[in-house]
Amino acid sequence: MARRKDHTPDELKAWVIRSVLEFLQDFPANELSLRKVAKRVEYSPGTLINLFGSYAHLLLAVNASTLDHISERLNNRLSASQELEPQQQLLLFAQEYLAFAKEHPFQWRLIFEHRLDDDVPEWQQNRINQLFELIELRLITLRPTSTSAELQQASRTIWASVHGICMLDVDNKIFATDNSSELSINGESMIQSLLKHYLSSWKLSSNTHTPSQ
Amino acid sequence: MARRKDHTPDELKAWVIRSVLEFLQDFPANELSLRKVAKRVEYSPGTLINLFGSYAHLLLAVNASTLDHISERLNNRLSASQELEPQQQLLLFAQEYLAFAKEHPFQWRLIFEHRLDDDVPEWQQNRINQLFELIELRLITLRPTSTSAELQQASRTIWASVHGICMLDVDNKIFATDNSSELSINGESMIQSLLKHYLSSWKLSSNTHTPSQ
DNA sequence: CTATTGTTTTGAACACTGTTCATAATAATA
DNA sequence: TATTATTATGAACAGTGTTCAAAACAATAG
Incomplete structure (x- = not known):
């Protein structure tokens, strides 16, 4: 046919x-x-x-589409707030990422649950690298003296942390969220806490030695 | 038979x-x-x-065993270094967690990839809560004036971040780790960066308002 | 010591999964 | 109109988790 x-x-x-x-x-x-x-x-x-x-590659194509949607939302959020200070932009950035994860939890999960046996294609890697660049761009205005290695170090650390917080928030079953009482600790407040404390220290720290090795 | x-x-x-x-x-x-x-x-x-x-519950029993192994290693590591300062202990804590994840990546992954349809059993929840308590115990000596809500907030934020870093390190395929050149940013250095900056700010910050809401 | 009861283990069967491939059906070309 | 490509199909295959009647063994009663 x-x-x-x-x-x-x-x-x-x-x-x-x-x-x-x-x-x-x-x-x-x-x-x-x-x-x-x-x-x-x-x-x-x-x-x-x-x-x-294959079915695995079909899901990979779905993930690529999801990453495009995420990228689009993050870019829109950032371009709509270029007058803000860099740490405020980073906060919006992380909050928008969390918002997408909570609005589309199953799409978002699939990105990280679905792994191919062979390496990740480079066109997918590029999509992810673009997100990191958006972070580094804000970090460099936050501390202009930082080296490229330091920027990579910080952007990866921040992003991995934000990602972990999102995981915890999207399926509040894995970790204990509402175990006892009082105010529940939501992802929003954790992101605020992370960026507030991490960035306030990072932007002041002098680069006396290279971060790794 | x-x-x-x-x-x-x-x-x-x-x-x-x-x-x-x-x-x-x-x-x-x-x-x-x-x-x-x-x-x-x-x-x-x-x-x-x-x-x-069911097969799903079999894997759940495997995960319970894995969590026990993790808990055992973390407790051993901590009890073998009670003379250290709290931030040093938290660093060892996170490093030991990362070490387990890298030594047993497939066991470690299964804990978070495998979800049941129904809620997580409470005996599994208890195992996880125990890990959080170990963190909060160090945080309270780091800043004795902090409230219970603040401790929960900080311990969750730290742990979610550490967990995210471990994910990034265990499968260095999802994110770009060795994309260009220079020194590769490993999980160890990211954990150091996270705890150093987050804790140095957190232990100094006064509790002027509640963390969430 | 045999007979009965109870428990544990099994393998066939069921409905599902992703994948392959010869065949059939349509579109484009000669 | 006849021929060549291309594209879609459904049957078949090996695999999956799960169910359940029947079989095999252990423990008990007579």
């Missing part, structure tokens, strides 16, 4: 990804399957494998 | 868990299956389901 006239290959790819993202809005990824995706878009499982190579 | 005389139910449970942990020493959890476990311990799949309830 040749191409059904309703979709070109690229249209079908986009339509598949959109369908999966819609599913992940309500259900976790482990409840999805290649055959369910095929049913949703009314194509056969084999067709989707021809398109993406 | 009644009980084969080689193992009692509890012995079999322990033997199964040990076998899975051995597997996870070399291979990721997604390459394991109930049937493979059954083959390894030379029992039938149905027997293991009778024992644990």
